[in-house]
Amino acid sequence: MARDVEVASRRGRIARAALGWYALAIYVFLFAPIGLLVLFSFNANRYGTFPITGWTLTWYRQAFNDYQVHDAVSTTIKIALQVTVISAVVGTAAAFPLVRSRLPFREGIRIVLILPIMIPGILIGVSLLVLFTSTFHRTLSPETAVIGQAVYTTPFVILLVAARLQGFDSALERAAADLGANAYQRMRRVILPLIFPAILAGALFAFTLSLDEFIITYFLIGANNTLPIFIYTQIKFGITPEVNAVATLLLAGSLLLLALAFLLPQLVRRARLRPTS
Amino acid sequence: MSRLGSGLASYVGFVPALLLLGLCFLVPFAIIVCYSFWETIDYSVVHHWTFDNYRYFFSVGSYVSTMWWTLLVAVAATVIAIALAFPFAYWLSRYAPQRLRTFLLVLVIVPFWSSYLLRVYSWLTILGEKGVLNRFLQWIGITNHPVGIFLYDRPAVILVLVYLYFPFGALTLYSSIDHFDWNQLRAAMDLGASPLQAIFRILVPQIKPGIITAVIFVFIPILGEYLTPQIVGGTGGVMIGNLIANFFQAAEYTRGAAISLLVAGFIVLLLVIFRKSLSTKEAYGA
Numbered sequence: 001m002a003r004d005v006e007v008a009s010r011r012g013r014i015a016r017a018a019l020g021w022y023a024l025a026i027y028v029f030l031f032a033p034i035g036l037l038v039l040f041s042f043n044a045n046r047y048g049t050f051p052i053t054g055w056t057l058t059w060y061r062q063a064f065n066d067y068q069v070h071d072a073v074s075t076t077i078k079i080a081l082q083v084t085v086i087s088a089v090v091g092t093a094a095a096f097p098l099v100r101s102r103l104p105f106r107e108g109i110r111i112v113l114i115l116p117i118m119i120p121g122i123l124i125g126v127s128l129l130v131l132f133t134s135t136f137h138r139t140l141s142p143e144t145a146v147i148g149q150a151v152y153t154t155p156f157v158i159l160l161v162a163a164r165l166q167g168f169d170s171a172l173e174r175a176a177a178d179l180g181a182n183a184y185q186r187m188r189r190v191i192l193p194l195i196f197p198a199i200l201a202g203a204l205f206a207f208t209l210s211l212d213e214f215i216i217t218y219f220l221i222g223a224n225n226t227l228p229i230f231i232y233t234q235i236k237f238g239i240t241p242e243v244n245a246v247a248t249l250l251l252a253g254s255l256l257l258l259a260l261a262f263l264l265p266q267l268v269r270r271a272r273l274r275p276t277s
Numbered sequence: 278m279s280r281l282g283s284g285l286a287s288y289v290g291f292v293p294a295l296l297l298l299g300l301c302f303l304v305p306f307a308i309i310v311c312y313s314f315w316e317t318i319d320y321s322v323v324h325h326w327t328f329d330n331y332r333y334f335f336s337v338g339s340y341v342s343t344m345w346w347t348l349l350v351a352v353a354a355t356v357i358a359i360a361l362a363f364p365f366a367y368w369l370s371r372y373a374p375q376r377l378r379t380f381l382l383v384l385v386i387v388p389f390w391s392s393y394l395l396r397v398y399s400w401l402t403i404l405g406e407k408g409v410l411n412r413f414l415q416w417i418g419i420t421n422h423p424v425g426i427f428l429y430d431r432p433a434v435i436l437v438l439v440y441l442y443f444p445f446g447a448l449t450l451y452s453s454i455d456h457f458d459w460n461q462l463r464a465a466m467d468l469g470a471s472p473l474q475a476i477f478r479i480l481v482p483q484i485k486p487g488i489i490t491a492v493i494f495v496f497i498p499i500l501g502e503y504l505t506p507q508i509v510g511g512t513g514g515v516m517i518g519n520l521i522a523n524f525f526q527a528a529e530y531t532r533g534a535a536i537s538l539l540v541a542g543f544i545v546l547l548l549v550i551f552r553k554s555l556s557t558k559e560a561y562g563a
Contacts, residue, residue, distance in 0.1 A: 019368040033399035050412045094294035120501020126525045127305035151301050212392040228394045
């Protein structure tokens with residue numbers, strides 16, 4: 001009996017160690033491709049691959065001097081800013097009735113609001129393409145891409161803000177009402193400050209999604225380039241170290257924004273908790 | 278101003294979202310539905326109701342086989358991704374150091390939210406003719422010339438799809454395994470079950486909703502994949518998303534609309550069938 005337990009626990013230890021190594025292998029699998037991309041962007045080898053022939057910033061210099069990259073960066077940021085504003089405003093407004101109203105059709109509306117996340121982007125892209133070009137006879141432009149991206153990013157803001165609205169204590173609002181605050185004051189002084197971290201996270205999230213969005217933009221932007229579209233047209237002709245450099249910058253940008261989306265709301269909350277003198 | 282009045286007032290918040298998603302999501306979708314039943318004559322769309330676009334799709338052998346291959350690739354990639362994610366989620370929830378758990382979880386999710394295009398592209402630097410894998414094989418002396426077999430076919434597509442969607446599977450499985458009471462496994466093993474028996478007969482049935490959610494959320498996006506087959510798939514790896522794109526880029530809107538509706542219809546059907554498993558909590562991303 002005692003030996004059985006011993007065997008079992010030894011087996012358990014082996015299983016445990018094996019799983020640990022397995023998890024390590026998974027992390028390598030997840031990060032190696034991206035890591036290599038970053039590595040090759042600093043590699044002097046002009047085929048953008050092994051062997052490492054020396055370290056250089058040439059590819060970054062080349063990218064910074066490329067007017068196509070300049071255009072793509074400025075278009076990307078302009079689009080991302082517009083998408084962020086639209087989805088933050090529209091998403092926050094929609095989160096309130098989603099969580100609070102007790103009227104019929106709420107469930108149906110909820111599904112419609114969440115559906116753009118579930119439907120593949122290519123279908124959003126082509127259906128808007130038909131709407132803009134065939135129904136309205138509009139020329140494709142960065143503005144049409146903004147609309148397409150906003151359809152996809154707004155539901156994420158709705159989800160984040162709705163989760164926060166569901167989480168907060170409605171007694172606070174009733175207390176404010178009892179103390180004589182009118183609807184506007186309750187909104188301005190109680191509700192908005194409480195859900196602001198979620199709105200901020202949603203906005204940063206929408207910005208990141210917009211930076212990286214490819215397929216909807218691809219169908220709707222017409223003759224312009226965003227960074228992902230620029231990278232895509234370049235890699236059709238093969239890997240170049242300059243693309244690796246641009247890719248690394250885009251990656252760094254979105255990781256930074258993601259970190260902010262995770263951390264800023266917590267910092268805001270913590271700063272609020274500190275008593276103001 | 279009774280309860281109904283204030284209820285209606287609170288509905289106002291929906292208006293911008295319903296305008297945006299109504300006009301730019303539902304209306305275009307309705308147009309696609311109409312187009313799929315209309316005809317294109319001399320490059321212009323004629324409002325004449327017909328099933329021709331669907332008949333055309335099913336009459337071309339290569340389109341139908343692309344449809345089946347898309348399903349097969351989606352099933353294969355989903356099964357592999359979930360199978361890889363399960364032991365990982367098990368480790369993270371049971372054995373990973375408590376202090377590091379949140380960090381390790383975030384580390385898995387970060388690639389999922391960082392640039393999707395770059396994650397596909399990064400595989401070119403590994404699988405390509407001058408890629409890391411070929412360099413490695415030449416270096417250890419297995420071949421002396423670049424091998425082209427790694428790229429531009431279905432295995433490469435499946436590999437990259439597994440890579441892309443693994444984090445989502447791991448995250449969803451982790452969140453349901455994390456609620457599991459490990460004493461139940463110990464009890465089963467005390468009663469004579471082997472560890473694997475205990476896992477498959479006690480743990481797996483209890484986290485079934487989580488597994489279904491993971492499967493659905495990995496399977497559905499793969500059905501609409503465009504970039505992965507485009508970048509690493511070559512001519513052999515074409516999926517239905519590429520067919521859709523080709524039709525719309527060639528301005529064959531009515532035929533493209535029919536394929537789009539087939540895909541969208543299938544996805545909506547899956548969502549309806551599995552709606553009970555897709556809990557709001559997971560959907561809210563909480």
